[in-house]
Amino acid sequence: MDINPKDPAKVAVVVQPGYVLLDVAVPQQVFGRWPDWVTACWPGGAPYELTLVSAVPAENSLVPREVEPLDRLDTAGTVIVAGVQDPTEPPDAELVERLRDAYDRGSRMVSICTGTFALAAAGILDGRSATTHWRWAGLLRDRHPSVKVREAELYVEDTGVFTSAGVLAGTDLCLHLLRLDHGQAAANTMARFLVSPPHREGGQAQFIEHIPPDGDSEITDVITWILEHLDEPLTLESVSQHSHMSTRTLRRRFRAVTGTSVMNWVAMQRVARARELLETTRLGIDDIAHRCGFGSAESLRIHFTAMTRTSPSSYRRTFGHGSGPTGR
Numbered sequence: 001m002d003i004n005p006k007d008p009a010k011v012a013v014v015v016q017p018g019y020v021l022l023d024v025a026v027p028q029q030v031f032g033r034w035p036d037w038v039t040a041c042w043p044g045g046a047p048y049e050l051t052l053v054s055a056v057p058a059e060n061s062l063v064p065r066e067v068e069p070l071d072r073l074d075t076a077g078t079v080i081v082a083g084v085q086d087p088t089e090p091p092d093a094e095l096v097e098r099l100r101d102a103y104d105r106g107s108r109m110v111s112i113c114t115g116t117f118a119l120a121a122a123g124i125l126d127g128r129s130a131t132t133h134w135r136w137a138g139l140l141r142d143r144h145p146s147v148k149v150r151e152a153e154l155y156v157e158d159t160g161v162f163t164s165a166g167v168l169a170g171t172d173l174c175l176h177l178l179r180l181d182h183g184q185a186a187a188n189t190m191a192r193f194l195v196s197p198p199h200r201e202g203g204q205a206q207f208i209e210h211i212p213p214d215g216d217s218e219i220t221d222v223i224t225w226i227l228e229h230l231d232e233p234l235t236l237e238s239v240s241q242h243s244h245m246s247t248r249t250l251r252r253r254f255r256a257v258t259g260t261s262v263m264n265w266v267a268m269q270r271v272a273r274a275r276e277l278l279e280t281t282r283l284g285i286d287d288i289a290h291r292c293g294f295g296s297a298e299s300l301r302i303h304f305t306a307m308t309r310t311s312p313s314s315y316r317r318t319f320g321h322g323s324g325p326t327g328r
Contacts, residue, residue: 008108008181009047012076014099015054015067016084016091016118022167023082023112024052024064030174030190031078038193047182051076055092070098076107078177083113083167087136091118099124103161110162110177112170119163120144130163131156154259183319184275218243219257222250223265230270230293236262266293271307274300278316285312 011031015024032050039046053076054067073079079102099122103109111119116132117140119125129148132140137151150156155164155173164173171194179187222243226234239262240247254262270292277288289300304312 007077008177009049009078010076011048011050011078011080012053012073013050014073014079014081014095014115014118015052015056015064016082016095016115017056018084018086018089020083020085020113020167023115023170026112026167026171027080027082027174028052029194030171030178031080035193038189041189042186055095070094073098073102073107074105076102078108078110079103080110080112080174081115081118083111083115083133083170084117085114087114087117087132087139091121096122108160108162108177110164110173112164112173113166116140116163117143119161120147124161125163128158128161129156130158130161131165132163133166179275183279184272185279185319188276216253216257218245219253222254223258226266227269230266230273231291232293233295234263234266234293239266267303268307270294271304274304274312275308275315275319278312279319288312 011027013024013027028050031048034046051072052064052067053070053072055070079099081099095118099118103122103124109119109124113133114136116125116130120140125144126146129150131150131153134151137149140147141149153165154169155162155176162173162177164170175187175191178190222239225242226239236247240250243250245253250262258265274288274292277283277291285297285300289295289297292300294300294303301312308315
C-alpha cells in the first residue's frame with residue numbers, strides 16, 4: 001500500500017495518560033509553536049497545523065487542557081505518538097484502532113520514545129524495523145516479536161513509518177521530518193532556535209552504557225574545531241593531533257559523546273553542509289564539493305547518495321532556491 005501522507009502539514013500529536021512532557025513539547029515546538037522570527041523566514045508563514053489529541057477528555061488532569069478528541073486523527077497527515085512513563089500498561093483500545101485507521105488512510109506514522117508501543121499494538125510495525133528507549137527495548141521485543149527492534153539507534157525510518165529512542169532522540173527525529181518536508185535549511189533554522197547541537201543521523205547509537213556525567217569539554221572543542229575546518233582534508237590523525245590525544249583515546253571518547261566514529265561524523269556534517277549550499281546557493285557541484293571538504297564532485301556524490309538516497313542534483317531540484325526559509 002502507498003503510505004505516503006497526502007497532507008503531512010496537518011500534524012496530530014497523540015497524548016496518552018502518563019505521557020512524557022518533553023515528548024509532547026518537542027513536536028509542539030518543531031511543528032506548532034514557531035516564534036515570529038522563524039515564521040518570518042518562511043514564505044507564507046509556518047507550514048504546519050498542529051493539534052493535540054487524546055482518548056482522555058481535556059478536563060482530565062492526566063492530559064493537557066488543549067487536547068481534542070481522537071476523531072481529529074481522521075484529518076491528520078502526520079500522526080506523532082508521544083511516549084509514556086510506563087509502557088507496561090497497554091495503550092487505550094480506541095487509540096489503537098484509530099492509529100490503525102490513520103495508517104490505512106495513508107498518514108505518516110511517527111512515535112517518540114515509548115510511543116512505539118502504541119504503533120506496535122496497532123500492528124503498524126509488524127515486519128518493520130523500529131526503535132524505542134533502550135530500557136524498554138527488551139519489553140518491546142518480547143511483547144511484539146514481529147517487530148525488528150533496533151535499540152542501538154536514535155531513530156529508525158522503515159518504509160514511511162518513523163520511530164525514535166529517548167526524549168532527545170525525538171528532537172532529532174522531528175528535525176529529520178522537517179528536513180524531509182522542507183530541506184536542510186529549514187531544519188537548521190529550527191535547530192538554531194532550539195539551540196540544538198548539529199543534527200544527528202538516526203543510525204548513531206543511543207547512549208546505552210556510558211553517558212559522560214558532565215559532558216566532555218575537550219571533545220566539544222574538537223567538534224567545534226572540525227566544523228570550522230570541514231573544507232580541509234581532515235583525517236583521524238590530523239584531528240587527533242589537534243586534540244592532543246592519541247587516536248585510540250580520541251576514538252573512544254568521541255564515540256562516547258556522539259555515538260559514532262570521528263570520520264563518520266565528519267562525513268555526516270559535510271553532507272549536511274552540502275545540503276544547505278545546494279538549497280541556498282547556485283554554486284556548482286564541484287565548488288560545493290571543495291567547500292565541504294570532499295575534494296571532488298564524485299566523492300560528494302558517493303557520500304551524499306549514501307546518506308540521503310538521492311543525488312545532489314535531484315536534491316537541488318527539490319529544495320533549491322525558494323523551497324525553504326528565507327532571510328539567512
